[in-house]
Amino acid sequence: MDNTRSGDDRIVPVSYEPPATYNLDLEIFSISALRRRATAQCRIQTLEHIEFYLLIYITEGQCLHMVDFESIACAQGSLLVLRPGQIQRFDMNSHYQGWMLIFRPEFLQPRLQPSATAKDTTTLVTDLEIFNRLESLPTHFQLNEEEQGAVLESIIRMSRDAQLESDTNTLHMLLRNQLHALLIRLFLARPVVEHSEAAAPAFLKRFMRYRLAVERNFQRWHRVADYANFLGCSEKSLTRATQSVAGISAKVFLSKRIILEAKRLLLHTGMPVAKIADVLGFDEATNFVKFFRREVGCSPGDFRKKNGR
Structure with a gap:
């Protein structure tokens, strides 16, 4: 997972596979934790074809993150939004810190059951609107100082709440609502361009x-x-x-x-x-x-x- 060319440039499919003791569909961890995982799994120089959503928030330092064979320069306040099907590689040579959120695609795409009520339908429309916000975010953009503080606070809160002792459904409900709030905040912080309004x-x-x-x-x-x-x-x-x-x-x-x-x-x-x-x-x-x-x-x-x- 290094942006320099290595002897092994295979592209490895990577699915959402959290630690065996973690059973949630969304995981939050630091770049430092990523380094420890990568070293343990001998995956320092790997191109990854990801099968999940990946949000990366840089809090310190600088790095070059590869997305679809293009290197993106990131610094403090950089936010990367990667989607299933994209190819990416971490820059493990640079000194930087930050946070990662990864989650299964279905975490924001709940299925409407045949017996759904009007309330269920309203909930699904809301979920689609949130998913729409996610899809409308650019791959990379920069947060200002105020936005950086708010986003970091949200991520740390989610990281702590993911460790609470409760049943999976309750934690999923809590984390999904927190992710909704974070995505809306990021949507408001995104660069405003002609096509950036949420789609119907x-x-x-x-x-x-x-x-x-x-x-x-x-x-x-x-x-x-x-x-x-x-x-x-x-x-x-x-x-x-x-x-x-x-x-x-x-x-x-x-x-x-x-x-x-x-x-x-x-x-x-x-x-x-x-x-x-x-x-x-x-x-x-x-x-x-x-x-x-x-x-x-x-x-x-x-x-x-x-x-x-």
């Missing part, structure tokens, strides 16, 4: 279905029309939903996912470019090269050389 619940649901469909089919479907047809909606409505939640068009969202996988294969396998093109569903290697050059600004071969492969 209907848009969020459509985007979530689109994101899942992309994750499962990006190696064979390269047109937004294919996804719109699969999801039973128009391309226009799919683009509106993606723009509202992610701040980019449905086409750009799809292209980014294909490019992320292309970079992963270029940097961490010895596959020829033609083979990568085939794996990603391109009929011709030349079409893949044109697509990659348009999106990245260089050819796949040049990208591989520039990054030491």
Whole structure:
């Protein structure tokens, strides 16, 4: 988990696996605790494909955190928001401190039962709105001094409450409410840009279905029309939903996912470019090269050389 290139650059899938004695779906711990865990598990130099949400808050020092093959400079007050499916690596060489919150995706996505009452439906809408706030947060932003104090206080409170002696359901209820409050605070602190307003619940649901469909089919479907047809909606409505939640068009969202996988294969396998093109569903290697050059600004071969492969 070091941002310098190591001899072992495999990408390791990492699921939510807290210590055996901890049975909650959300865990809070310090960067110092992370270092101890990483050393014990011999995972100092690992690229991770995470399957959970990860919030990282830097309280001291500076570091370079890798997210989807891009290094992000972080300092005191930096807040990182990572989502399931992203690739990340910790900077274990730099001297910095902070806190991490990790939680399963379903922790903020409770399922509505068939016997749900009107009150249950209202609760689900509220949960969707909170989840929407989370999805609208940028990957990285800076908190001001006042925000830093409030966020740190919230995180420490959650860390302590997670250790309370009570049943799992009660602690989940407490921590979920505290996480809701923290996400709203972060939403208020985020940089205000044109697309940063929370999306309507209907848009969020459509985007979530689109994101899942992309994750499962990006190696064979390269047109937004294919996804719109699969999801039973128009391309226009799919683009509106993606723009509202992610701040980019449905086409750009799809292209980014294909490019992320292309970079992963270029940097961490010895596959020829033609083979990568085939794996990603391109009929011709030349079409893949044109697509990659348009999106990245260089050819796949040049990208591989520039990054030491």
